[in-house]
Amino acid sequence: MEWGYILALALGALAGYGFRPKAAPAARDNTISSRASAIDRSNLLHAYLRELSNYLIQLDPERYYTVYNRALAEQGKLFTADAKVREAQLLILTERYPIYENFDFISTRPYVLYRETLERYSEDDIEEHFVNLVKFHSLQRAASEEWRQQMPMLSKKEEDHLYGYIRKVKDSKFKERLKQAVREYDIARFAKTTSFDTPDGDKVYESRDLAVYKLYDVAESMEGYWFKDTNEYGIHSALYADEPGKVYESWYRSNRTFEKRDILHTL
Numbered sequence: 001m002e003w004g005y006i007l008a009l010a011l012g013a014l015a016g017y018g019f020r021p022k023a024a025p026a027a028r029d030n031t032i033s034s035r036a037s038a039i040d041r042s043n044l045l046h047a048y049l050r051e052l053s054n055y056l057i058q059l060d061p062e063r064y065y066t067v068y069n070r071a072l073a074e075q076g077k078l079f080t081a082d083a084k085v086r087e088a089q090l091l092i093l094t095e096r097y098p099i100y101e102n103f104d105f106i107s108t109r110p111y112v113l114y115r116e117t118l119e120r121y122s123e124d125d126i127e128e129h130f131v132n133l134v135k136f137h138s139l140q141r142a143a144s145e146e147w148r149q150q151m152p153m154l155s156k157k158e159e160d161h162l163y164g165y166i167r168k169v170k171d172s173k174f175k176e177r178l179k180q181a182v183r184e185y186d187i188a189r190f191a192k193t194t195s196f197d198t199p200d201g202d203k204v205y206e207s208r209d210l211a212v213y214k215l216y217d218v219a220e221s222m223e224g225y226w227f228k229d230t231n232e233y234g235i236h237s238a239l240y241a242d243e244p245g246k247v248y249e250s251w252y253r254s255n256r257t258f259e260k261r262d263i264l265h266t267l
Contacts (some may be wrong), residue, residue, distance in 0.1 A: 038146035041100065045137050047143060048103050050151060052130045055118045061166040067127045071134040072154040078138045079152075090139045093132060103136075105129045171264040175251050178234045181225045185212050215258055220250075224258035235261060 056064040077087060097103055105126070108117045118126060134154060140147040188205050203224070205212040213224040215235065222237040233255055239248040253262040 006102065012099060012225070023069070026264070035146045038140075038144065038150060042140075042150040043140050044100060045103060045133055046153065047140065048105065049130065049133050051106055051114055052118075052126055052133075055114050056123070056126060056130070056168060060125065062171045063123070065166055067130060068154065068159060071131045072159060074131060075134050075138040075152060075154055079142045080141075086139050086142055087246075089135065093136045095135070096132070103133060154196055160168070169264050170254070172266040174232065174234065174253065175264050175266055177227065178225060178236060178251055181210055181227070181234075182236050184210065184225065185225075188263075199255065213258065224254060226256075233258065 016174040041181050053064070056067065064113075078086060081089075101107075105121075106114055108114075137153045141152065142148075185205050186206070194214060198229065202214055204212055204214045209227065209229050211228065213226070213228040215222040215224050217237060220239045222235060225234045225236065227234075231251070234259060235250075235252040235254045237250045237252075239250075240246070245263075251264050253264060254260045
C-alpha cells in the first residue's frame with residue numbers, strides 16, 4: 001500500500017508538470033526579437049557610415065585616415081566611460097537625431113550619385129556626422145547586452161588595413177594623372193610646339209601645371225613629370241617590343257632628381 005501510494009503521487013506530479021503553463025517560450029521570443037532589432041539597427045548605421053566613408057576617402061584619403069583615427073578614439077572612450085557621461089552624450093545625440101532616419105545624411109533617390117548630394121555640404125560637416133554615427137553606435141553597445149553582441153563600427157585591425165588601402169587610392173589617382181600628363185606631352189610632341197632635341201635631364205615640355213624632363217635609360221624611352229600644383233614627381237617609361245605596335249609601359253612615383261622609382265600600387 002505504501003509503495004502504491006508513493007507511485008500514485010509521483011505520477012500525479014509528473015502529470016501536473018506536463019500540463020503547467022509554459023511562459024518560457026514567450027520570454028525567449030522577446031530576447032530573440034530584441035537581438036534581431038539590435039542587429040537591424042546596427043546594420044543600418046553601418047550602411048550610413050559606409051556611404052560617407054566612400055565619399056570622404058576619394059575626396060582626401062589622408063584626411064579620411066585622420067577622421068577615422070579620431071572616431072576610433074571616441075568609440076573606445078565612450079564605451080568605457082561611466083554611466084553618467086554616456087547618458088549625457090546619448091541625450092545630446094538623440095536630441096539631434098530623434099529617429100534613425102535622421103542619421104541618413106544623404107537621403108536621396110537610390111540612383112542619384114552620392115557625390116551630387118554630398119558636395120552641398122562642407123567636409124567638416126560630413127566628418128562630424130561620421131564621428132556622431134560612431135559615437136551613437138558605441139553608446140548603444142555600452143548600454144545594451146543585445147547591442148554589445150554586435151561588432152564595433154571601427155577597429156584597430158581595420159585601421160591598419162585602411163593605412164595600406166589609402167596608399168592604393170592615392171597611387172590610383174596619381175597614375176591617372178600621370179597618364180593624362182603623358183597624353184598632354186604626346187600631343188605637344190606631335191604638334192612640335194617645342195624642340196625635343198635636348199640632352200638627358202633637361203626640360204622638354206612645360207605648361208602652367210606641368211613640366212616634363214627627358215631621362216636616360218639604356219633600353220626604354222623615359223620621361224620625368226613634375227606636377228607643380230601638388231609638387232609631386234612621377235616617371236613614365238615605354239619599352240617598344242619587336243612586335244609592331246606592342247609597347248610595355250611602366251609608371252612610378254619619384255623625387256625631384258628622378259632617381260627614385262617607387263612602383264605604384266593601384267586598386
